[in-house]
Structure formats: structure tokens, C-alpha cells
Amino acid sequence: MTRRVKxxxxxxxxxxxxxxxxxxxxxxxxxxxxxxxxxLNKPFFTPPNWLFAPVWTTLYCxxxxxxxxxWSKGSHHRWVKTALYHFSAQLVVNGLWSIVFFGLxxxxxxxxxxxxxxxxxxxxxxxxKIVHKPTAYLLYPYxxxxxxxxxxxxxxxxxxN
Numbered sequence: 001m002t003r004r005v006k007x008x009x010x011x012x013x014x015x016x017x018x019x020x021x022x023x024x025x026x027x028x029x030x031x032x033x034x035x036x037x038x039x040l041n042k043p044f045f046t047p048p049n050w051l052f053a054p055v056w057t058t059l060y061c062x063x064x065x066x067x068x069x070x071w072s073k074g075s076h077h078r079w080v081k082t083a084l085y086h087f088s089a090q091l092v093v094n095g096l097w098s099i100v101f102f103g104l105x106x107x108x109x110x111x112x113x114x115x116x117x118x119x120x121x122x123x124x125x126x127x128x129k130i131v132h133k134p135t136a137y138l139l140y141p142y143x144x145x146x147x148x149x150x151x152x153x154x155x156x157x158x159x160x161n
Contacts, residue, residue, distance in 0.1 A: 003072070011068030018064035021091055022056055025098035032102040043155030059142045063091070066138035070131050083127035090120035107157040114150045121146060 001009075033049060067087050073080050093116055101110035121143050129136035 007069065007072035010071040011065050014066075014068035014071060015061055015064030018060040018067070018091065019057070021095045022060040025095050026053065026056070028098045029102045032105065036105050037102065040156055041159035043152060043159065045155075046152060055145060059145060062138045063087075063142055066128060066135040069135045069138075070128055073131050077131075079127065079131050083124065083131045086120060086124040086127050090117060090124050093117045093120055101153065107153055107160065111150075111153055111157055114146065114153055118143075118146055118150060 029052075067084065070080060070083050070087070075081065075084070093113060097110055097113045097117060100106050100113050121139065125136045125139050125143065128139060
């Protein structure tokens with residue numbers, strides 16, 4: 001298998017995994033939107049509900065491309081393993097946030113989860129930058145969106161407690 005084919009296969013697998021996590025998160029989220037979430041007081045800067053799915057789909061695809069590209073640099077390499085470890089950890093915590101916020105309906109605990117997520121995203125960017133700098137740039141929109149989501153989460157917590 002050529003290096004180019006390995007890269008395409010790695011990216012495809014990574015995008016699939018990211019979109020699968022996003023799909024599971026979306027499934028958990030959808031049940032709470034018309035009931036619990038609709039009844040919450042929300043900050044003035046809350047985007048419309050229809051915006052979340054296309055933004056997250058785009059971000060999960062960008063994350064998958066970045067991870068697949070890093071993976072293609074050689075999964076035997078210690079730095080690649082470290083980068084992918086951090087990526088995997090942040091992806092799990094990303095999914096955990098939806099479970100806590102929408103599934104458990106706990107914006108307070110979700111604040112702790114999203115703080116951990118931000119930390120892990122920063123660590124992932126750091127390691128991706130070491131392995132292959134362009135992959136880190138693909139994660140900056142994700143960092144910005146999760147930062148925004150943190151303020152939204154904080155606003156919801158504040159307005160409903």
C-alpha cells in the first residue's frame with residue numbers, strides 16, 4: 001500500500017470514528033432538545049438549534065482529517081502515539097459532555113467536563129503541532145467552538161440555578 005493510500009485510509013477511518021461519536025452525541029442530545037433544553041433559560045448569544053448539527057459535522061470531519069493525517073505519519077512513532085492518545089481522550093470527553101449535559105441534564109457537572117475537554121484539546125493541538133503542524137490548524141475551529149460552548153454552558157448554568 002502506498003503512503004498516499006495509507007493516508008486516505010487513515011483519514012477515512014478517523015473521520016468515520018469522529019462522526020460516529022458525533023452521531024451518538026446527537027442521538028443523546030435530540031431527545032432532550034424539545035423537552036428539557038427547550039424549557040431552560042438561555043443566554044442572549046445562544047445560536048439557533050439548527051446551527052449545531054452542521055457546525056459539529058464540519059468540526060468532526062476536520063478533527064478526523066487531522067487525526068488521520070497524524071496517524072499516517074507512523075503509528076509506531078512515540079510522538080504520533082502521544083498525539084493520538086490525547087486526541088482519543090478528548091474525543092471520549094467530547095462525547096461525555098453530551099451525556100452529562102443532555103442525558104443527565106446536569107449543566108454544572110458539564111462545566112467540569114467541558115473544562116477538561118478544553119485542556120485536552122489544547123494538549124492535542126500541542127502534540128499535533130509537533131507531529132505535523134497543518135493538522136493542529138485543523139483543530140483551531142474546534143477549540144474556538146468548544147470555548148464558545150463553554151460560555152454557553154456557563155450561561156445556562158447561571159441562568160437556571
